[in-house]
Amino acid sequence: MIIDVHGHYTTAPRALEAWRNQQIAGIADPAAAPQRSDLRISDDEIRETIETNQLAQMRARRSDLTIFSPRASFMAHHIGDFAVSSAWAAICNELCFRVSRLFPDHFVPAAMLPQSPGVPPETCIPELETCVRDYGAVAINLNPDPSGGRWTSPPLTDRHWYPIYEKLVEHDIPAMVHVSTSVNPCFHTTGAHYINADTTAFMQLIQGDLFTDFPTLRFVIPHGGGAAPYHWGRYRGLAQELKKPPLKEHLLNNVFFDTCVYHQPGIDLLLRVVPIENILFASEMIGAVRGVDPDTGHNYDDTRRYVEASPQLTPAQRAQIYEGNARRVYPRLAAALEKKGK
Amino acid sequence: MIIDVHGHYTTAPRALEAWRNQQIAGIADPAAAPQRSDLRISDDEIRETIETNQLAQMRARRSDLTIFSPRASFMAHHIGDFAVSSAWAAICNELCFRVSRLFPDHFVPAAMLPQSPGVPPETCIPELETCVRDYGAVAINLNPDPSGGRWTSPPLTDRHWYPIYEKLVEHDIPAMVHVSTSVNPCFHTTGAHYINADTTAFMQLIQGDLFTDFPTLRFVIPHGGGAAPYHWGRYRGLAQELKKPPLKEHLLNNVFFDTCVYHQPGIDLLLRVVPIENILFASEMIGAVRGVDPDTGHNYDDTRRYVEASPQLTPAQRAQIYEGNARRVYPRLAAALEKKGK
Numbered sequence: 058m059i060i061d062v063h064g065h066y067t068t069a070p071r072a073l074e075a076w077r078n079q080q081i082a083g084i085a086d087p088a089a090a091p092q093r094s095d096l097r098i099s100d101d102e103i104r105e106t107i108e109t110n111q112l113a114q115m116r117a118r119r120s121d122l123t124i125f126s127p128r129a130s131f132m133a134h135h136i137g138d139f140a141v142s143s144a145w146a147a148i149c150n151e152l153c154f155r156v157s158r159l160f161p162d163h164f165v166p167a168a169m170l171p172q173s174p175g176v177p178p179e180t181c182i183p184e185l186e187t188c189v190r191d192y193g194a195v196a197i198n199l200n201p202d203p204s205g206g207r208w209t210s211p212p213l214t215d216r217h218w219y220p221i222y223e224k225l226v227e228h229d230i231p232a233m234v235h236v237s238t239s240v241n242p243c244f245h246t247t248g249a250h251y252i253n254a255d256t257t258a259f260m261q262l263i264q265g266d267l268f269t270d271f272p273t274l275r276f277v278i279p280h281g282g283g284a285a286p287y288h289w290g291r292y293r294g295l296a297q298e299l300k301k302p303p304l305k306e307h308l309l310n311n312v313f314f315d316t317c318v319y320h321q322p323g324i325d326l327l328l329r330v331v332p333i334e335n336i337l338f339a340s341e342m343i344g345a346v347r348g349v350d351p352d353t354g355h356n357y358d359d360t361r362r363y364v365e366a367s368p369q370l371t372p373a374q375r376a377q378i379y380e381g382n383a384r385r386v387y388p389r390l391a392a393a394l395e396k397k398g399k
Numbered sequence: 400m401i402i403d404v405h406g407h408y409t410t411a412p413r414a415l416e417a418w419r420n421q422q423i424a425g426i427a428d429p430a431a432a433p434q435r436s437d438l439r440i441s442d443d444e445i446r447e448t449i450e451t452n453q454l455a456q457m458r459a460r461r462s463d464l465t466i467f468s469p470r471a472s473f474m475a476h477h478i479g480d481f482a483v484s485s486a487w488a489a490i491c492n493e494l495c496f497r498v499s500r501l502f503p504d505h506f507v508p509a510a511m512l513p514q515s516p517g518v519p520p521e522t523c524i525p526e527l528e529t530c531v532r533d534y535g536a537v538a539i540n541l542n543p544d545p546s547g548g549r550w551t552s553p554p555l556t557d558r559h560w561y562p563i564y565e566k567l568v569e570h571d572i573p574a575m576v577h578v579s580t581s582v583n584p585c586f587h588t589t590g591a592h593y594i595n596a597d598t599t600a601f602m603q604l605i606q607g608d609l610f611t612d613f614p615t616l617r618f619v620i621p622h623g624g625g626a627a628p629y630h631w632g633r634y635r636g637l638a639q640e641l642k643k644p645p646l647k648e649h650l651l652n653n654v655f656f657d658t659c660v661y662h663q664p665g666i667d668l669l670l671r672v673v674p675i676e677n678i679l680f681a682s683e684m685i686g687a688v689r690g691v692d693p694d695t696g697h698n699y700d701d702t703r704r705y706v707e708a709s710p711q712l713t714p715a716q717r718a719q720i721y722e723g724n725a726r727r728v729y730p731r732l733a734a735a736l737e738k739k740g741k
Binding site: 247 | 543544548549550552553554583584585586587589590591594595598599602603605606622623625626628629630631632633634635636637639640660661662664665667668671672687688689690692699700
């Protein structure tokens with residue numbers, strides 16, 4: 058079985074974006090604000106967007122199941138206030154839930170949170186509870202920078218975030234650390250902000266001692282961990298200078314990397330540097346990089362090819378990356394699969 | 400000959416830091432502000448700090464020559480206004496010049512600029528001219544974020560920066576893109592801000608067409624190019640989506656990476672992904688990561704060992720990385736060496 062832990066509903070019906078645009082217009086002009094009930098998307102529309110896109114690709118690439126969350130760049134927590142984020146998150150999460158109901162063998166939801174800059178993260182808990190209890194969400198996406206590239210929130214190790222962590226521990230679900238659109242012109246969203254956020258989060262975790270307070274808390278750092286594996290020596294050395302335990306002991310019981318690295322040498326480095334038990338298969342398909350690599354003739358984000366071609370993996374290790382690690386890191390996914398006899 | 404293109408005067412005599420602290424105190428209390436002449440550092444003091452530190456390491460590691468600039472984290476362009484940055488840059492640059500005079504076979508200066516947030520970059524030109532004409536500087540360090548982690552300046556491709564680029568082209572010197580201390584608590588200076596800045600700069604260059612306007616302008620992106628080589632597939636794919644030419648054509652006549660990557664797999668990836676003619680030997684010694692790697696028994700930043708151990712290089716390629724590329728990217732260095740018959 059091949060589980061892709063990182064997929065977003067990037068192909069939602071156009072009506073969703075139209076509703077969002079109306080919602081944004083309503084921030085300046087409340088008379089323009091839409092009702093939630095104004096958004097009408099039929100099951101057939103959802104089916105069509107999934108079958109012709111994500112599911113078609115999953116079939117072509119032979120992955121079985123995707124942990125599926127709302128489009129990351131559209132979370133845009135910087136827009137409006139908590140009420141705006143709250144209505145938007147509720148709609149997006151419900152849509153991913155509907156995808157999971159329409160394709161129960163192929164999609165399991167993960168939730169976005171209604172974060173808003175300057176608003177305490179505990180305000181996100183009701184939506185988190187709805188997604189876990191009613192929608193079967195097996196994870197959340199946590200945005201370390203709801204300001205969208207201004208980085209005005211405290212580091213992830215700050216008590217600011219603890220109410221969320223308490224809920225994650227209670228429900229035994231991991232958080233993928235995932236920013237959204239950058240409004241800072243310095244940072245290209247998928248080329249700089251995403252990767253920087255991964256690197257930043259990893260270094261914040263090195264500096265702190267978060268997992269002393271939350272020994273069972275788990276973070277997935279996407280996009281192959283940003284720059285962390287490439288600079289593993291730097292991070293080992295910095296941890297050492299900060300008098301922290303070795304990274305394996307300090308972080309690797311709690312921190313995992315996905316395989317969203319879009320070329321063979323990158324995946325080879327990841328597999329060489331990071332322990333296999335900390336690597337989770339993912340593609341972020343259909344996502345940041347949609348083209349076909351002229352050098353290989355395959356999609357850049359067809360990460361399964363790189364994992365397959367990597368010379369250093371045994372079949373057992375490959376199975377860990379494809380399935381075993383995901384079951385361990387996402388116990389609610391494991392439970393849901395077991396219930397189905399999978 | 401082995402040229403290290405990335406060294407900072409991180410070991411300057413204590414008097415320098417004391418003067419800086421007094422200068423900072425003088426921002427709030429002008430009566431406390433020091434005169435430039437209050438700083439007294441003797442040649443013997445400089446000799447001692449270099450001989451027991453950088454030069455001792457260079458001898459141990461058998462590198463010959465270092466392109467030497469003021470301590471990057473101490474540039475701290477966010478502190479005070481242009482006058483503060485200006486006095487500070489002048490002092491720091493003069494010290495590096497004195498190092499180069501005391502050890503002419505081992506150190507060649509590169510200049511920091513008196514950047515200041517919100518101040519037009521052209522204000523830096525007089526200091527740049529002094530450093531090139533009077534001090535023999537062969538490069539500058541350009542800080543893409545003088546705010547120190549708030550990222551309030553425009554991207555490097557913006558016309559904002561053009562007056563600097565015109566001077567670089569005129570003098571035929573490259574810029575190393577190098578940030579300074581982060582005042583943003585989200586970003587650890589050497590673990591996040593440095594690496595993020597490298598990644599950010601590379602993506603800005605992908606988005607723009609800067610080298611159409613400045614075909615001979617050259618940037619060195621330090622710390623192994625941040626995350627760029629690890630995510631080379633992502634960057635190739637994003638360039639393609641942005642309808643830019645292939646990276647090789649779009650950027651690699653003008654953009655170079657150093658070897659400040661502190662473990663073997665990282666260097667191996669860099670050498671595998673980036674054309675050899677775009678890689679310059681460097682260690683940033685004595686710098687960000689000062690410890691000894693317990694796995695190897697050697698300093699993390701002893702990057703020569705990784706380059707030596709890399710199985711994929713021919714002797715000719717190694718010589719390119721150690722020397723040939725540096726002579727090409729830093730023509731004023733090449734000229735100075737030729738003048739000495741080297």
